[in-house]
Amino acid sequence: xxxxxxxxxxxxxxxxxxxxxxxxxxxxxxxxxxxxxxxxxxxxxxxxxxxxxxxxxxxxxxxxxxxxxxxxxxxxxxxxxxxxxxxxxxxxxxxxxxxxxxxxxxxxxxxxxxxx
Amino acid sequence: xxxxxxxxxxxxxxxxxxxxxxxxxxxxxxxxxxxxxxxxxxxxxxxxxxxxxxxxxxxxxxxxxxxxxxxxxxxxxxxxxxxxxxxxxxxxxxxxxxxxxxxxxxxxxxxxxx
Numbered sequence: 001x002x003x004x005x006x007x008x009x010x011x012x013x014x015x016x017x018x019x020x021x022x023x024x025x026x027x028x029x030x031x032x033x034x035x036x037x038x039x040x041x042x043x044x045x046x047x048x049x050x051x052x053x054x055x056x057x058x059x060x061x062x063x064x065x066x067x068x069x070x071x072x073x074x075x076x077x078x079x080x081x082x083x084x085x086x087x088x089x090x091x092x093x094x095x096x097x098x099x100x101x102x103x104x105x106x107x108x109x110x111x112x113x114x115x116x
Numbered sequence: 117x118x119x120x121x122x123x124x125x126x127x128x129x130x131x132x133x134x135x136x137x138x139x140x141x142x143x144x145x146x147x148x149x150x151x152x153x154x155x156x157x158x159x160x161x162x163x164x165x166x167x168x169x170x171x172x173x174x175x176x177x178x179x180x181x182x183x184x185x186x187x188x189x190x191x192x193x194x195x196x197x198x199x200x201x202x203x204x205x206x207x208x209x210x211x212x213x214x215x216x217x218x219x220x221x222x223x224x225x226x227x228x229x230x
Contacts, residue, residue, distance in 0.1 A: 009156070032217055043206050043221030089158060097147055097210050097217040104217060106159035
């Protein structure tokens with residue numbers, strides 16, 4: 001099965017600085033690499049994702065980069081704001097949900113705190 | 117605009133008691149999932165379902181049972197609760213065989229087993 005490691009487990013940054021979270025996976029068959037954000041008291045929500053044939057994707061202040069050879073992908077948040085404070089999860093897995101035994105595997109999470 | 121709804125939001129059980137967590141989705145999604153979230157361990161898949169009347173085991177299925185009698189509902193049962201099942205439980209759903217494997221989560225159920 002998929003072995004996912006996410007680092008760091010906690011991250012504190014000053015407002016306006018950048019934050020980077022890295023996710024390493026083991027299953028070379030994974031071809032979909034999403035990041036979820038979980039705010040306090042809520043369920044996780046997809047914020048950005050990337051497919052295996054793309055190296056980088058950007059959406060305003062957040063971006064995801066993929067190194068498929070090295071089997072890792074990273075979440076980048078620039079110009080951090082207090083509302084970015086949350087737990088972030090990576091979840092590599094199959095691009096299309098087909099009912100097979102392979103599902104998304106969630107990392108252990110990164111608690112990001114943006115200090116004012 | 118409900119999405120995925122979980123009931124109850126909080127529950128306290130004594131060891132050995134049973135209970136059922138209910139998940140309902142109004143997006144006509146084929147797939148539904150139950151996860152547990154524990155500190156430092158992320159989200160671990162308990163059971164999932166790829167359609168009405170079908171269920172499958174995930175990463176940590178022991179001590180839990182599930183049923184998917186209706187497409188919109190996915191029930192998680194604890195027959196004899198143990199303190200190790202103290203956790204936050206999340207239900208999620210997703211469309212099948214579409215362009216991206218996006219899961220939509222409920223707000224969670226916080227369960228304490230004493």
